[in-house]
Amino acid sequence: MKKVKFFTYLTPYLIIFIAFIVCTIVGMLISPDSFYKFFSPTQLTRTIPPQLPQKSYYWDIDHYANMALNNACTAFYPFWGFIITHLFYPQTLEQYANYFKITATAIFCISTPLVFWVFKKALKNQYLALVITLAYTVNPMAIFRVIGYTESLFSLLGIFLIWLLSPENKLNEKIKLILLSVLSILMALTRPILVQMIFACLFSLMTIFLLTKQLSKSNIFQTIAISISTILGYSIYGFSCLQSRGDFFAPFHDQKQWGKTLGLHLDLLFLPKSPLFDLLGLYLPILILIISFIVIYWKSKNQKLLVFIPKIFIWDILIIYPPGLVLAYMLNYWRGAKKEIITSKFTNSLQSNYLFWFCIYFSVINALIVFVTQNRLASLGRYIFAGPFFFLALGYLYCCFPGKRKYKNLLFVIIVSAIALVQQWIDYGKDQWLG
Known part of the structure; x- marks a missing residue:
């Protein structure tokens, strides 16, 4: 009996890992270079060496390695290189790249079960947690x-942050605030998330107050701790840049070299000028935020919510191209028959769920920053889908609707994502841009 319970407990974890491994194996069988490149401690010899901007052997890893080797201040952040330097003491770019891969894979193996466990605790539904974790694990941005x-380290820190913010976490409040502060500092030293963290915290508080007309001391203190610690985390790096380059905001200024300037490029609403998943990264967080507001507001007022409910398979396919989905839905909403949508009692709890609002706002601000600072949506899919925040927000929204039919479109997206992940491994072997 104990063995049966053990294997039952272990099954979801095996499904998650096997799904990712199968996609990886298929990609490597189609493109053997991806196998050799991933496991090789040195660069493979190319008949035609990869050249930017279309191709590069290591891409961003090259920058992190050079940054650590030269102890330099750049647009990239130092914590990832700091860890590798003090764990393995590499001396060359190739050694750094190899240890980056080894450490990232080890973190992936550790963090993925944690993601499922935390999602299961938060969503209180093992099947939903499994499906959402699968979406997180086999999407094309999971390759990073x-x-x-840095996505491996940032995702690990992110899932710990989610666990600390979870309403189910019963840790002592003082200990929780200390841990939140430490995590926020480390996350701010790993990736450029200063604006995103502060924005997510403040707008979470504002939304909770707007919906409930009250705020808990716990949420206020959490916001203060995360905001101040994120500023402190960046300041550690900023002062280092001030000493070496005389510019406290050098990482921000360096991003201008990538063509980042404020502007409104409305064409990006239809064409990302980069992989299609970047367009999903722009639309999906904003759509989830809008739908959440509508559903939660109507539920709190005990009013009927009449919507157009798609029934044919073509709507699942339209998810792959969100502009088409939005336009088609708007036309059908005004012309089609509407039905009352049933929501669960869980919906009311989201009004004051700080973690839910933090996760969705963190994703939304990432999308908006890219939209207003770049002339193409490059890397947006990576910012949204390589981390756990978007997926937990999506899981919370799914909890608002009873029944299992709701999983149909998500399972379809997982299948498409798995195919795209295979393609990512093929492109990895060809030194192509991955996102």
């Missing part, structure tokens, strides 16, 4: 969590 990028 094993090939040596």
Whole structure:
């Protein structure tokens, strides 16, 4: 009996890992270079060496390695290189790249079960937690969590942050605030998330107050701790840049070299000028935020919510191209028959769920920053889908609707994502841009 319970407990974790491994194996069988590149401690010899901007062997890893080797201040952040330097003491770019991959893969193996466990605790539904974790694990941006990028470390820190903010976490409040502060500092030293963290905290508080007309001391203190610690985390790096380059905001200024300037590029609403998943990264967080507001507000007022409910398979396909989905839905909403949508009692609890609002606002501000500072949506899909925040917000929204039919479109997206992940491994072997 104990063995049966153990295997039952272990099954979801095996499903998650096997799904990712199968996608990886298929990609590597189609493109053997991806296998050799991933496991090789040195660069493979190319008949035609990869050249930017279309191709590069290591891409961002090259920058993190050079930054650590030269102890330099750049647009990239130092904590990832700091860890590798003090764990392995590499001396060359190739050694750094190899240890980045090894460490990232180890973190992936540790963090993925944690994601499922935390999602299960938060969503209180094992099947939903499994499906959401699968979406997180086999989407095409998941490749960045094993090939040596900061996404592995940032996702691990992010899932710990989610656990600390979870309403189910019963840790002592003082200990929780200390841990939140430490995590926020480390996250601010890993990726450029100063604006995102502060924005997510403040807008979470504002939304909770708008919906409930009250705020808990716990949420206020959490906001203060995260905001101040994020500023402190960046300041540590900023003062280092001030000493070496005479510019406290050098990482921000360096991003201008990538063509980042404020502007409104409305064409990006239809064409990302980059992989299609970047367009999903722009639309999906904003759509989830809008839908959440509508559903939660109507539920709190005990009013009927009449909507157009798609029934044919073509709507699932339209998810792949969100502008088409939005336009088609708007036309059908005004012309089609509407039905009352039933929501669960869980919906009311989201009004004051700080973690839910933090996760969705963190994703939304990432999307908006890219939209107003770049002339293409490059890397947006990576910012949204390589981390756990968007997926937990999505899981919370799914909790608002009873029944299992709701999983149909998500399962379809997972299948498409798995195919896209295979393609990512093929492109990885060809030194192509991954996102």
